[in-house]
Amino acid sequence: xxxxxxxxxxxxxxxxxxxxxxxxxxxxxxxxxxxxxxxxxxxxxxxxxxxxxxxxxxxxxxxxxxxxxxxxxxxxxxxxxxxxxxxxxxxxxxxxxxxxxxxxxxxxxxxxxxxxxxxxxxxxxxxxxxxxxxxxxxxxxxxxxxxxxxxxxxxxxxxxxxxxxxxxxxxxxxxxxxxxxxxxxxxxxxxxxxxxxxxxxxxxxxxxxxxxxxxxxxxxxxxxxxxxxxxxxxxxxxxxxxxxxxxxxxxxxxxxxxxxxxxxxxxxxxxxxxxxxxxxxxxxxxxxxxxxxxxxxxxxxxxxxxxxxxxxxxxxxxxxxxxxxxxxxxxxxxxxxxxxxxxxxxxxxxxxxxxxxxxxxxxxxxxxxxxxxxxxxxxxxxxxxxxxxxxxxxxxxxxxxxxxxxxxxxxxxxxxxxxxxxxxxxxxxxxxxxxxxxxxxxx
Numbered sequence: 181x182x183x184x185x186x187x188x189x190x191x192x193x194x195x196x197x198x199x200x201x202x203x204x205x206x207x208x209x210x211x212x213x214x215x216x217x218x219x220x221x222x223x224x225x226x227x228x229x230x231x232x233x234x235x236x237x238x239x240x241x242x243x244x245x246x247x248x249x250x251x252x253x254x255x256x257x258x259x260x261x262x263x264x265x266x267x268x269x270x271x272x273x274x275x276x277x278x279x280x281x282x283x284x285x286x287x288x289x290x291x292x293x294x295x296x297x298x299x300x301x302x303x304x305x306x307x308x309x310x311x312x313x314x315x316x317x318x319x320x321x322x323x324x325x326x327x328x329x330x331x332x333x334x335x336x337x338x339x340x341x342x343x344x345x346x347x348x349x350x351x352x353x354x355x356x357x358x359x360x361x362x363x364x365x366x367x368x369x370x371x372x373x374x375x376x377x378x379x380x381x382x383x384x385x386x387x388x389x390x391x392x393x394x395x396x397x398x399x400x401x402x403x404x405x406x407x408x409x410x411x412x413x414x415x416x417x418x419x420x421x422x423x424x425x426x427x428x429x430x431x432x433x434x435x436x437x438x439x440x441x442x443x444x445x446x447x448x449x450x451x452x453x454x455x456x457x458x459x460x461x462x463x464x465x466x467x468x469x470x471x472x473x474x475x476x477x478x479x480x481x482x483x484x485x486x487x488x489x490x491x492x493x494x495x496x497x498x499x500x501x502x503x504x505x506x507x508x509x510x511x512x513x514x515x516x517x518x519x520x521x522x523x524x525x526x527x528x529x530x531x532x533x534x535x536x537x538x539x540x541x542x543x544x545x546x547x548x549x550x551x552x553x554x555x556x557x558x559x560x561x562x563x564x565x566x567x568x569x570x571x572x573x574x575x576x577x578x579x580x581x582x583x584x585x586x587x588x589x590x591x592x593x594x595x596x597x598x599x600x601x602x603x604x605x606x607x608x609x610x611x612x613x614x615x616x617x618x619x620x621x622x623x
Contacts, residue, residue: 201275202227203259208236212362213268214255222395224277290349294356303363305330310366315416318538335380342382373409467574474506482623512585514559527618533581546622547604552615562604
């Protein structure tokens with residue numbers, strides 16, 4: 181080994197051994213993203229303490245927190261030297277040591293490849309499948325079925341890769357294993373029952389090996405594999421989303437919905453007779469209940485759009501039946517920076533928005549498109565719904581995404597509206613020279 185190489189290795193050893201990260205991690209309990217950081221710290225010996233006073237929705241919206249972390253997201257890390265960092269993968273890298281990064285340049289690149297695979301190919305599907313089972317989001321059969329197929333696909337890829345390997349990259353745990361385990365933990369605990377996971381023996385062996393490593397076990401605890409596949413729990417969903425709590429959210433609800441809130445605060449289990457009556461409050465809590473129903477048959481329009489020629493039948497049907505008095509037409513454009521994002525990542529933003537707007541489907545229709553070039557991506561959309569105002573303001577559950585867009589109400593009698601409607605219904609046409617890279621329909 182020449183002197184230059186020895187010097188370089190000495191500098192690297194000094195960097196990782198002498199300047200080990202130390203600081204505070206802000207997060208809520210049992211965050212799979214934060215777990216990546218904490219496991220990496222266990223392996224490296226970094227002194228990372230979790231802020232025990234952190235309260236999601238309070239701490240991360242305070243002026244002091246936002247001054248350090250402007251996006252208000254967690255996990256967030258503040259070093260003892262004042263260095264601040266967000267995004268879990270970046271924090272995990274910072275608090276880890278060189279052993280977790282890969283033994284050489286090629287290995288380090290493979291580690292990054294599998295981390296990206298974990299976040300882009302596994303995590304969205306895992307959340308789509310598991311979150312309804314935990315009552316976090318509403319259940320949608322079509323989305324869940326797609327998520328199951330995606331999980332099968334990624335498990336097959338991993339199973340083939342791990343056929344002759346103990347760990348994902350190299351001969352020891354790296355950040356790749358840590359990321360994959362944390363993103364797969366929920367599916368292994370909640371939905372991958374013995375029959376479902378049976379074809380993926382190599383993945384199962386790898387997963388149990390990693391979660392039983394002392395450093396991993398100290399963070400995750402005892403990980404118990406699923407024995408019975410979890411399903412959507414409607415009662416749990418209602419308990420989490422049904423009422424009480426934040427008065428500001430309550431003020432945004434229609435008066436009829438506000439009146440139902442006290443009923444949701446009963447801590448005692450309901451007798452069978454009361455459980456049978458639960459559909460009644462569900463109907464009364466419809467955010468559109470207080471609005472005129474109008475004359476447009478939205479379901480019939482959607483059938484016409486899905487089963488017939490769009491230009492010859494769906495567009496004429498729309499203009500013949502559009503109830504301008506009770507429905508409104510809106511154009512939207514994404515306003516947040518997308519620099520550095522790939523097309524599939526931007527498409528996932530739209531998928532996530534659609535998923536969170538599930539309860540809006542029966543009263544709305546939307547067409548969203550991702551526009552290029554790939555170096556300057558954008559999202560535009562055309563929506564209509566049964567309200568003259570922005571429908572998202574009717575329910576707190578719908579307010580996660582809409583503020584990331586600019587919204588402009590269209591004059592349904594204008595030539596602009598007619599031209600845009602045809603373009604968005606067909607997802608074809610010229611958008612100031614920009615290429616249509618992907619299109620999605622909310623119906």
